[in-house]
Amino acid sequence: MRLRHGPGAEHRLGGTWLSFRNRGDLEVLVQGDTRLFNQYGVIVVNPARHPHVKTALAQAFADWLVSPDGRATIAAYRINGEQLFFPNAKARR
Secondary structure, three states: OEEEOOOOOOEEOOOHHHHOOOOOOOEEEEOOOHHHOOOOOOOOOOOOOOOOOOHHHHHHHHHHHHOHHHHHHHHHOEEOOEEOOOOOOOOOO
16 A cells, blocks of 8 residues: 655555554555565474474464464454455365
């Protein structure tokens, strides 16, 4: 998302826009452009390289994130009544 505030000023924002309460005279210039897509992901690190990692817990969390319950929980997250995240993950096979 790009917005402008004042002459010649231009900024890029993502979810921050939803929590920014004092929008003043800011104007949304671009929204929905695929170049602004901000993909989130989760990766369980290699326990052979990082033996201190709690691999089973990390994998359980990663599996939950892509599960129907995890995706529903993520999709239900709102700021000021607006959905912030749109999960597109597919469950592991």
